Amino acid sequence: MSNGCNWCKNSTSNGKSNFKDKCFEFLCEADEDDDNVYGYVYRFEETALFDIDEGDPIPFTSTGITKGIFHDAVNMPDQIFILETGIYKVTFFVNSGTADYFGLELNGSVLPQTIYRTRSAQGIEIGQALITVGQTNYVLRLLNLFSNIQLLQIGGGAAPVAVNASLIIRKIAELV
Numbered sequence: 001m002s003n004g005c006n007w008c009k010n011s012t013s014n015g016k017s018n019f020k021d022k023c024f025e026f027l028c029e030a031d032e033d034d035d036n037v038y039g040y041v042y043r044f045e046e047t048a049l050f051d052i053d054e055g056d057p058i059p060f061t062s063t064g065i066t067k068g069i070f071h072d073a074v075n076m077p078d079q080i081f082i083l084e085t086g087i088y089k090v091t092f093f094v095n096s097g098t099a100d101y102f103g104l105e106l107n108g109s110v111l112p113q114t115i116y117r118t119r120s121a122q123g124i125e126i127g128q129a130l131i132t133v134g135q136t137n138y139v140l141r142l143l144n145l146f147s148n149i150q151l152l153q154i155g156g157g158a159a160p161v162a163v164n165a166s167l168i169i170r171k172i173a174e175l176v
Contacts, residue, residue: 036067036170037069037082038065039066040066041064041073041080042064042163042166042167043059043060043061043166045161052096054147056078057144058078060073060142060166061073068083079140080139080169081139082139082169085133085134086175087132087174088169088171088172090114090129092165092166092167093163095124095125097122097123098147100144100146101144101146102144104142106133107139110143111129114127115145140167
């Protein structure tokens, strides 16, 4: 139990109960479901446009919080290793600045149910899919599937550097 949870044990003040006699003790309990698997990888804008040819993966140059997912942003920035089997929810975002198609590749095979396109000149692409990972250490990549694109560069002036591509992976179920 954390220090902040002592409030639940001592929830009276001046002889009256606090929180209208309701204490949310579940907020104080340790997370017993600690076998979650998740990962966040991303790419910041650069000072120049970054070319990605048709069929090439997006290299994610930064790794956020991960557990059960491996990503080496320096040596293998385009590969995300999923270390456990299961059903996963994958969400991706890309800002290419042009009409485009993106999709996920799992262990060398493009998953048709993950292909998203935009015809917008803005080139903002968001995709989400459920995928099955049948073996450990499968490699996941986000591919540019149509025409050559350029990931956008840093905006002018005092604009902050922003993420121009990201991928979130979350295990939602075991295989049955």
